[in-house]
Amino acid sequence: MIAQRGQLNAVGATVDQRSVPATDQRSVPEATVARLATYLRALIGLGEHGVATVSSESLATAAGVNSAKLRKDLSYLGSYGVRGVGYDVSVLTEQINKTLGLHQNRAVALIGLGHLGQALAGYAGFASRGFRIAALIDAHPALVGTRLHGLTVQHVDELADIVRRESIAIAVVAVPAAAAQDVCDRLVSAGVTSILNFAPTVLNVPSHVDVRKVDLAAELQILSFHDNRKSGRPECAGALGAEQSLAVPSTGKVAVVR
Amino acid sequence: MIAQRGQLNAVGATVDQRSVPATDQRSVPEATVARLATYLRALIGLGEHGVATVSSESLATAAGVNSAKLRKDLSYLGSYGVRGVGYDVSVLTEQINKTLGLHQNRAVALIGLGHLGQALAGYAGFASRGFRIAALIDAHPALVGTRLHGLTVQHVDELADIVRRESIAIAVVAVPAAAAQDVCDRLVSAGVTSILNFAPTVLNVPSHVDVRKVDLAAELQILSFHDNRKSGRPECAGALGAEQSLAVPSTGKVAVVR
DNA sequence: ACGTGTGAAAATATTCACAGCT
DNA sequence: AGCTGTGAATATTTTCACACGT
Numbered sequence: 001m002i003a004q005r006g007q008l009n010a011v012g013a014t015v016d017q018r019s020v021p022a023t024d025q026r027s028v029p030e031a032t033v034a035r036l037a038t039y040l041r042a043l044i045g046l047g048e049h050g051v052a053t054v055s056s057e058s059l060a061t062a063a064g065v066n067s068a069k070l071r072k073d074l075s076y077l078g079s080y081g082v083r084g085v086g087y088d089v090s091v092l093t094e095q096i097n098k099t100l101g102l103h104q105n106r107a108v109a110l111i112g113l114g115h116l117g118q119a120l121a122g123y124a125g126f127a128s129r130g131f132r133i134a135a136l137i138d139a140h141p142a143l144v145g146t147r148l149h150g151l152t153v154q155h156v157d158e159l160a161d162i163v164r165r166e167s168i169a170i171a172v173v174a175v176p177a178a179a180a181q182d183v184c185d186r187l188v189s190a191g192v193t194s195i196l197n198f199a200p201t202v203l204n205v206p207s208h209v210d211v212r213k214v215d216l217a218a219e220l221q222i223l224s225f226h227d228n229r230k231s232g233r234p235e236c237a238g239a240l241g242a243e244q245s246l247a248v249p250s251t252g253k254v255a256v257v258r
Numbered sequence: 259m260i261a262q263r264g265q266l267n268a269v270g271a272t273v274d275q276r277s278v279p280a281t282d283q284r285s286v287p288e289a290t291v292a293r294l295a296t297y298l299r300a301l302i303g304l305g306e307h308g309v310a311t312v313s314s315e316s317l318a319t320a321a322g323v324n325s326a327k328l329r330k331d332l333s334y335l336g337s338y339g340v341r342g343v344g345y346d347v348s349v350l351t352e353q354i355n356k357t358l359g360l361h362q363n364r365a366v367a368l369i370g371l372g373h374l375g376q377a378l379a380g381y382a383g384f385a386s387r388g389f390r391i392a393a394l395i396d397a398h399p400a401l402v403g404t405r406l407h408g409l410t411v412q413h414v415d416e417l418a419d420i421v422r423r424e425s426i427a428i429a430v431v432a433v434p435a436a437a438a439q440d441v442c443d444r445l446v447s448a449g450v451t452s453i454l455n456f457a458p459t460v461l462n463v464p465s466h467v468d469v470r471k472v473d474l475a476a477e478l479q480i481l482s483f484h485d486n487r488k489s490g491r492p493e494c495a496g497a498l499g500a501e502q503s504l505a506v507p508s509t510g511k512v513a514v515v516r
Numbered sequence: 517a518c519g520t521g522t523g524a525a526a527a528t529a530t531t532c533a534c535a536g537c538t
Numbered sequence: 539a540g541c542t543g544t545g546a547a548t549a550t551t552t553t554c555a556c557a558c559g560t
Contacts, residue, residue, distance in 0.1 A: 056520070072553090196474075223468055
């Protein structure tokens with residue numbers, strides 16, 4: 001995944017890099033890592049509401065998973081709960097923060113300031129969750145030099161300098177698909193090791209670089225798939241009405257019958 | 259209680275479907291569904307370049323996966339390749355389109371027209387990949403009535419009417435976290451069955467409704483985790499006991515192990 | 517009592533490797 | 539000779555269920 005590894009989102013990201021050396025360092029499974037961010041969000045919410053202790057059951061509910069999965073996930077970080085009691089909200093928050101490497105606010109570069117890029121530049125969620133947008137970069141002359149959310153847009157030719165000057169390890173790519181691989185190459189050679197890609201393209205990167213992608217249309221397509229299935233199945237339709245159990249027209253759009 | 263199906267990016271989605279109806283319809287695994295959208299994108303690109311036939315090897319490269327996985331994925335749709343030759347681009351494109359339910363352009367409602375919502379409203383990728391934004395909805399009086407990308411913004415109180423009038427099954431939620439559950443409830447009661455949620459909140463929905471979430475900060479946090487590992491972290495969380503709580507200057511790039 | 521932490525079982529997903537069709 | 543389709547082998551993830559600490 002990411003690296004296309006997925007996010008499963010999604011989707012996936014890539015992975016790789018073969019083996020883990022014997023010296024196992026508590027490797028946290030990928031699926032777990034993806035959920036830690038959600039747990040963290042839930043914990044912060046609880047903390048703000050003054051909750052000091054939480055059980056796996058309620059934290060799981062707040063995060064939208066089941067409690068067994070939550071406990072198993074947390075167990076990869078170590079043993080921070082108290083039997084019979086639950087988890088201390090601040091201890092666990094701290095621990096997940098540390099695991100995710102969010103202790104220092106990480107500097108992020110945002111490349112591409114079209115509609116999406118501009119929206120991302122103003123997204124408060126980045127700042128509040130551990131990231132500082134340290135540079136805005138675009139290739140369009142009309143944009144370069146303008147100020148946006150407190151930063152001056154810089155030209156993509158400055159990219160390498162900026163990355164080095166600001167010690168940027170993570171970049172967000174929001175350029176058109178046609179430009180994405182080029183931007184990606186520049187980022188990689190400037191030393192960026194993690195990329196969040198919004199362009200609908202597969203990026204080729206060396207194995208030490210991690211790419212996660214967010215493909216908005218793909219998300220809708222996945223929903224569409226399930227929706228398609230649903231509408232062919234009367235049973236699921238809500239208990240309330242009469243169920244018309246009429247058979248599905250075999251005209252099939254639904255699946256494959258093999 | 260509300261059932262919910264959450265899914266994480268790459269993984270995990272829903273469940274269900276227990277029964278295996280005799281008429282087995284080879285249900286497509288969730289992980290496969292998530293990749294079909296990527297294959298489709300790659301196929302369309304190939305088609306536009308005039309490629310008529312493609313091997314699993316090259317399609318896989320274009321989609322950023324390995325060929326065994328691609329073939330296995332495609333095999334769930336049926337048998338559309340030709341041994342010794344490869345896949346016909348248009349046949350396969352068509353087939354994936356059908357599987358994803360993209361035959362009819364699906365009407366989508368977009369709720370929330372802040373920065374992100376406005377960017378999404380103008381995102382060409384939706385239209386080109388099977389979706390038609392049929393309604394823009396917001397609660398803010400200053401926005402309601404304005405025109406945006408050819409549509410007039412409507413008030414959220416009209417939501418139920420709009421959904422019914424336009425036969426909307428899929429909605430994109432881009433409102434602030436605090437408003438998301440309320441909007442979601444309205445959508446569900448109006449009959450929407452699939453929701454793409456950009457608000458950083460867990461949505462509670464009945465089990466016949468599907469929610470996918472896109473959490474931008476979470477994506478960065480996942481990258482941060484891997485990045486943290488890459489740069490070699492002095493403190494190993496966990497298991498072995500006491501952690502020295504003193505903060506270590508993270509500047510150090512310690513040797514990577516791998 | 518209560519709720520964590522975790523082995524073991526079950527379910528999913530990925531990869532291998534090759535038989536079989538063109 | 540080339541490439542798909544797929545069982546079988548692996549690997550990963552989820553779920554179960556209960557021993558154990560508080």
